[in-house]
Amino acid sequence: MDSNNKDKLEKLNKFTRRNLSEDEVYIFDVVLCDNEVDRDCECFSVKALEKLKELFVGKTGIFDHNPKSSGQTARIFDTQISEDPNRKTSRGEIYTCLKGSAYMVRTAANEDLIKEIDGGIKKEVSISCSAASRKCSVCGQNRLSKSCPHKKGKEYGGKKACIILDDITDAYEWSFVAVPAQINAGVTKKSYGQPEYESGGEINGCDNETVEKLCDNLKKDVSRLCFLAGENYKLLKSAADKMSVSELLEFKSELEKKCRKNPVPDILSGDEEESLKSFRM
Numbered sequence: 001m002d003s004n005n006k007d008k009l010e011k012l013n014k015f016t017r018r019n020l021s022e023d024e025v026y027i028f029d030v031v032l033c034d035n036e037v038d039r040d041c042e043c044f045s046v047k048a049l050e051k052l053k054e055l056f057v058g059k060t061g062i063f064d065h066n067p068k069s070s071g072q073t074a075r076i077f078d079t080q081i082s083e084d085p086n087r088k089t090s091r092g093e094i095y096t097c098l099k100g101s102a103y104m105v106r107t108a109a110n111e112d113l114i115k116e117i118d119g120g121i122k123k124e125v126s127i128s129c130s131a132a133s134r135k136c137s138v139c140g141q142n143r144l145s146k147s148c149p150h151k152k153g154k155e156y157g158g159k160k161a162c163i164i165l166d167d168i169t170d171a172y173e174w175s176f177v178a179v180p181a182q183i184n185a186g187v188t189k190k191s192y193g194q195p196e197y198e199s200g201g202e203i204n205g206c207d208n209e210t211v212e213k214l215c216d217n218l219k220k221d222v223s224r225l226c227f228l229a230g231e232n233y234k235l236l237k238s239a240a241d242k243m244s245v246s247e248l249l250e251f252k253s254e255l256e257k258k259c260r261k262n263p264v265p266d267i268l269s270g271d272e273e274e275s276l277k278s279f280r281m
């Protein structure tokens with residue numbers, strides 16, 4: 001075993017119940033996210049990437065479009081920030097991305113999946129995280145607290161307005177998906193847990209549509225947190241469906257507390273995968 005592999009094995013074994021040997025694991029690298037503006041006219045700040053670098057260590061990844069989901073989980077055991085000084089983003093920054101090293105325990109069930117990853121087929125990764133700041137690139141306004149007159153994707157003074165995601169508070173999971181939102185096969189959708197004040201929208205009093213969107217976002221967060229906290233969302237879903245925004249917020253914060261207390265789960269058991277599937281539907 002070369003020293004590079006030995007080093008990787010040592011790092012990943014910090015996350016396993018027993019020490020795994022080189023033959024038992026499959027190790028691969030993924031680009032989790034970068035600072036390029038994506039199709040939704042959003043991008044991460046470099047500071048956000050640095051925070052995500054810390055938060056993604058130990059996080060579980062899933063392969064959500066694969067029908068045979070048993071054993072299809074991987075875990076990030078190491079992360080690094082990588083810069084390409086020869087490449088500029090559309091905003092003129094040095095291209096910077098967050099890479100993750102992940103491992104899977106080799107099983108008969110994930111043999112085909114490993115072949116696909118090796119063959120470069122499943123490269124698009126989506127992450128979900130919470131950003132406390134969604135700044136307008138034109139005026140710097142955090143759109144989570146107040147709206148501004150600038151519309152995403154519209155040009156102002158020759159520059160396209162976009163939203164800069166910053167102040168990352170949490171990272172949940174990552175997954176392999178079919179179509180990436182980010183142009184640089186890396187990240188797709190991020191979920192932020194909070195709705196944004198679109199330009200021209202209401203600032204304080206929300207209209208019905210906004211409340212509905214907020215509830216939907218909160219339910220997604222709650223289902224994800226249920227999974228992380230080891231709760232069965234199938235059982236809680238009907239209750240969550242009847243909750244108001246404030247009840248959902250309270251429920252969410254309870255689950256967040258619970259998740260902080262719980263250690264990171266090990267590679268998922270069959271039951272946990274069941275509950276994962278149920279909230280993804």
Ligand SMILES: [Zn+2]
Binds near residue numbers: 138140148149
């Ligand atoms: Zn603005």
